[in-house]
Amino acid sequence: MEHCTVLILAAGQGTRMRSSLPKVLHPLAGRPLLGHILTTVRQLHPTRLIVVIGHQADRVQAAFDDADIFWVYQAEQLGTAHAVRCAMPELTDQQGELLILSGDTPLIELQLLQALLLLHRQENNGVTVVSMTQERPTGYGRIVRDGQGQLQRIVEEKDASCEERLITEVNSGVYCVSLRGLFGWLEQISAENAQREYYLPDLLALAVREGCAGVLHHADALSLAGVNDRQQLSILERALRDKLVADWQRRGVTFTDPASCWLASDVVIGPDSIIEPNVILGGATIIGEACHIGPFCEIQHSQIGDACHIKGFCHLEEAILDGKNEVGPYARLRPGTVLAEGARVGNFCELKKAHIGENSKINHLAYIGDTTMGRGVNVGAGTITCNYDGQKKHQTIIEDGVFIGSDSQLVAPVRIGEQAVIGAGTTVTKEVPAGALAVSRVTQTHIANWHKRKN
Ligand code: UD1
Ligand code: CA
16 A cells, blocks of 8 residues: 555643643553554554644653654644644645544554545545544534535534534544645634634535545444543553453463453463463563463563463562563562573562572572572572662672571672572671581570579
8 A cells, every 4th residue: 555644643731631641641551642553553654654742742752752753843732723734844745645643542443544545545535534433422523414414524512513412423533634635724724613723623524615525434433432531541441451352362362350450562472371360461571371370460571481380469570580480479579580490489589680590499488689599599488688788789699509598698798609508597798618508596505494493
């Protein structure tokens, strides 16, 4: 298909969100609203991708520092037609069609945009609008047709008569416009309406007058739904979640209770993995093949290798698991945790900036931070790396095959040589040579007949 120019309107404040964050930056399945649309339209390979910004423009622009976007600044938000007019300097050297989308319609699909372009060209239209049916059309512009069903115009809700408000065919805010007519039509749009704004939907009536208007009715209203308030945002969050889950189910992932799991758009899950109820997978998390994620786990920005078992109630953030790892229940892996193949972390353990070697085990109640640990290490219950002296963080190095007895403290910086053994209850403050036994406990003594003496 021939290329087209794409224009996305994203200058509005999003008043109805009642937020200090610009509307198009609100996350949906972990990605800003505008990010969803950009991902979709890029697949059309537009000759130019233009985004109109205004309200908190710097913040919106900074969130997408992609070189392919032409940013246009609309200083005052005088309406959607005015926003398009602001983009004219970027449009005068473009030819063919312009696709206009709203930054707040995140679930728009590539196939629809392709169908819109096709219809527009086949019918030789000047303006083609995508419409949908909304049983509760509140907030949308209504498509007004005459008695014969012929297109007339779009009327905004605030300007509509009581009768017009009953119309359920509404404007989706997605348009295809022939660039050769656009400039002339924009000049004819006035702000004489209830909101004193320049309405882009007025394009339709102008094209109707010239006999070159068309409408593409799209049955999937959800994919065209706009986000104006937080309720609509949550409806789309759920809808997108259902879609993402269904996509992964098709690719061989089991969700025992799909309705209770939440996935970000960028998550990837390998086949034969099982996701138990109430799991949250966020960021660009990657789950390998044949993994088992237990109930109530939250995993953010992490890479989980094949055949890992993460038992219930674990929290992982920026962690890397190489594969065949067992974690939890109730484990917390903080940023910088790396588990080599076969390493195990059990209940009530916290790890941070810790590289754990192959087949090492930290099974109960431990804190391991700023640590490099070799292979086959056994860390006893209650072991703590004392990595912070109140001012600085220090490293702990634990070499291959070390055995650390329960309730030991390793005061960093410190190194424990290969195959060394730390006796239970030891406070290690200096380097332990390879193969040595370190014990710092006071020798146990007995005072006989203590019980009798007390009475
Ligand atoms: C708009 C349409 C309505 C349609 C609905 C579909 C108008 C006048 N109305 O209404 O017919 O049914 O979308 O979702 O167009 N924007 C700017 N600059 C401005 C004003 C808006 O860039 O001066 C941007 C906003 O950031 C937003 C988009 O345009 O991304 C749509 O604006 P919004 O205020 O949400 O319009 P709606 O009331 O939803
Ligand atoms: Ca809107």
